Amino acid sequence: MLVLFETAAGYALFKVLKEGKLKEPDELWKEFETPEAAQKTVKLLDFQKFENMSEAVSSVSTLIEGKLSKDLKKFLQKSFDGVELVREQLAVMDVKIGSIINKKFGINVVSDKTVMELFRGIKQQLDTLITGIKSEDINQMALGLSHSLSRHKLKFSPDKVDNMIIQAIGLLDDLDKELNTYAMRVKEWYGWHFPEMSKIVVDNLAYSKVIKTMGFRSNAQTTDLSEILPEDIEKELKEAAEISMGSEIAKEDIDNIIIGCEQVINLTEYRSDLYEYLKNRMLAIAPNLTTIVGELVGARLIAHSGSLLNLAKHPASTVQILGAEKALFRALKTKNNTPKYGLIYHASLVGQAAPKNKGKVARLVATKSSLATRFDALSEEKDVQAELGHTTRKQIEKRIRFLEGRNGDAGAKTEKDKGKKQKKGDLKLIPAIPSYNPSSDVAGPSKSTEYGIAGSSKSAEVSTAGTKRKVAEESEVESSEEESSEEASEKDDSTSSDEESDDDKSKDKKNKKKKDKTKKAKKQKLEAEQEPSKVTKTKEVKDKKDKKKDKKEKKKEKVSESTETITPKAEESKASKKRKKTEEVEGEVVSKSEKKAKKAKKSKEPSEEKIEQTESKKEKIVKKKLDKGKKREKEEDLTETEKVEKTEKSKAKKKDKKDKKDKKDKKKTAK
Incomplete structure (x- = not known):
């Protein structure tokens, strides 16, 4: 078995001498306890130094x-020259590299627990196994x-350090606050001495700067402020200093105010220098981002996300909302509309857009x-000129112009927009043009039979109205034609010379005859259309007259019958009425006389009746008082036992009443 071992110095290829001991991986560490034992188990075949x-x-x-380098391929080809690859095995640490070696050279590759233990042992005794290299050198x-x-992995370069930008933008914000x-x-502070100056400058x-150079307001006329202020403002300031309402201050006060002014001047100068530094740094690190968004907004986006790489990892939707996290989560909690923009809102392109289009422009700027x-x-090539940024900025500006209708092509609308507008227009109700219905002019017999007399009358009325309208229109047209023809003829007569031919006169006569014929034909047609309506009208009128006559005859007959039966009764009723009237008149006269007599009596004896009423009332009051006194005396005479008995009796009566009511209610419910 062969072992491929990678070191910081180079590649090494070992051969395992005791392959039988590899079967017990847990006891393999014993073979590498000493350098002598390690040399007996493993032997170095080849080594290639970097x-x-x-x-x-x-x-x-x-x-x-997970790839094979050119150096490793060459090293393996050299070392495998005198080795039978079919019989041998190669121990490799990484499985991916092992599979690539197997495909490339056709040797069996092993990577398991025993290989891990073998690698540990070789690493422990590397000084003794590889001759000519010290352990200190290998460590260095x-x-x-x-x-x-x-450095290589992070693609380190001093120009791409975004930490400096984060610190610079943070300090710039702090400087603004201070x-x-x-x-x-x-x-x-200075407003107590010269309050008018704050409105002028x-x-x-x-x-x-003005305070530093001028000091007291009394020195305004003598000091030259042309380097700091324009002429108009300087003149206004000097005039205001003469008429100022401020209070007088000491020299110590003005000295301290001047120190504060120096601090303001120094801080503003430092801020401008820091802004220039940040601008240059942003152009070096993210030139395309700065051209689209600007230096300050770009730097704030980088600072908010943590680094340029983190910002690059964010999708466009998060870049759009960066800085508005609180509003987003509040909207999600309350189920309201989410914010459309965060820090991007301060970009110049978003500021250019109208309030309606700011959301769309913010989304577009975020994507770009x-x-x-x-x-x-992530690009390896440096884009110092920021070509991508300039092209995308132009695209965004074009889109903004299109949205706001500022460019020349905005007037010529696209086909899609036209289609949309047509669809919206279709929804609106267009009023129908009134058209003449010729069928309403004819009152056919079928309709009159279906709907009866009323239906026929309605159709007749409609037809007559239509025909009248038609006649009026045609008469107007004809009159207009006649007027035009007469005007034309008058003009011709006036303009024509005395030497007119007889042929022209004959032509005029023929034209007049033709017109007369056409008029007669039209009138005949209209009369023919009107005839059926006239017939129906006459019938209806006759029917109505007959009905009225019948009603009048019936009324007369009823009146005659009633007069014959009621004549004797009527005479009796008249006599009785006359008697009643006379009796009523007599009764009224008597009643008036009686009333007068009563009034006279009352006027004579009103005092006597009043005296009697007052005496009777007094007697009743005295009786009531006596009764109350007797009751109190009886109650006082009663002993305590008798009082208790009385209360018990009253309670017993109340209980009896309640029991009776309950029994009655139960009986009712049972029924």
Whole structure:
């Protein structure tokens, strides 16, 4: 059995001398306890050393990827020249490499528990088995190879260190916060001395520079501020300094304010330098991302995701929402609409878009920026000019123009949009144009028989209305034609010369005759159409008249019969009515006289009746009071035992009443 062993120094091929001991893998470690015992079990056949570090890194990296390097193939071909491959076996650590060697050379490959124990033993006694190499040298080689391999694996380059960007953007945000606090404090502090200045000079840097150069507001007229401010603002500031309402301050106060202004100036200068550094770093690390999104937004995306590689791993949907995680999870909890954008909202392309199209543009920018980050992070070729970024930015701008209808082709709409608009238009109700129905003009006999007289009358009315309308329209047309012909003839007469021929006159006469004939034919047709409607009308009128006559005759007969029977009774009723009236008149006269007499009596004796009523009321009140006093005396005379008996009796009566009611209710329910 042969053993392929990889070291940091090179490749080694060993031969197992005691193959019988491989059957017991648990006791194999005893054979490698001493270097002498190891030399007896394993023998070195061939060794190939790595010439330099780059060769070692390339060969080891190919082995890690599960491939055979060129150096290893050459080494195996040399060592297998004098060996019968059919009989021999090769012990390999990695199964993938073993399968490739088996396909390439046709040798049986082994990789199991015994092979693992064998490799441990060889590694333990490697100094004695491979002559000419010290253990210290092998350790140093292994350390150097591990470092170089890690760099190669991570594709290390100083230009692609995104940690610097993360730190720079963090510091830039902190500087902005500090600058705002310093500037606000300086404005508030100096505002006690010169409050009008904060409205005139808005910029924080210019404000602090003016304070540093001017000091007290009284020095405004003498100091030259042309380097800091434009002429208009300088003039306004000097005028305001003369009429200022601020309070006077000491020199110590102004000195401390100036120190605060110096801090603001220094911080702004440092911020501008840091921004330039970040801009250059972003162009070096992610040039395509910076062209699409911008330096600040790109740096914030990298800082939020952790690194450029992590950002490249994110899909476009997460890149779109990066920075709005709280809003996303809140929306998912409350089952509301999820946010459309996060940090990408601050990109210039998204800011250009209208509020309606911002969601679409944010999605588009996220997709293109994710592609750009993958290209920047994973491509081996450096795209310094950022060609991909520029092309994608142009595409996005074109799309924004198309959405907002700014470009020249926006007026010419696509076929899809036209189809959509037509579909939407189809849904709207178009009012139908009223058309003439000739069937309504004819009142046929079949309809009148089906629907009876009423149906025939309705159809006749419709037909007459239609014919009238038709006649009116035709008459208007004819009149218009006649007017036009008359106007034409008048014009011809006026323009024609005195030497008109007889032939022209004869032609005019013929034309008039033709017109008269056509008019007569039309009138005859209309009369023929109107005839059936007229017949039906006459019939209906006759029927109505006959019915009215019959009703009147019946009423007359009833009235005559009633007069004959009721004449004697009517005379008696009239006499009785006259008597009743006379009696009623007499009764009214008597009642009036009686009422007058009663009123006179009441007016004479009203005081006597009132006196009697008051006396009777007083007697009743006195009786009630006496009764109450007697009852109280009786109650006081009663002993305590008698009181208890009374209460018990009242309780017993109440119980009896309740029992009687319950019995009655039970009887009712039983029934």
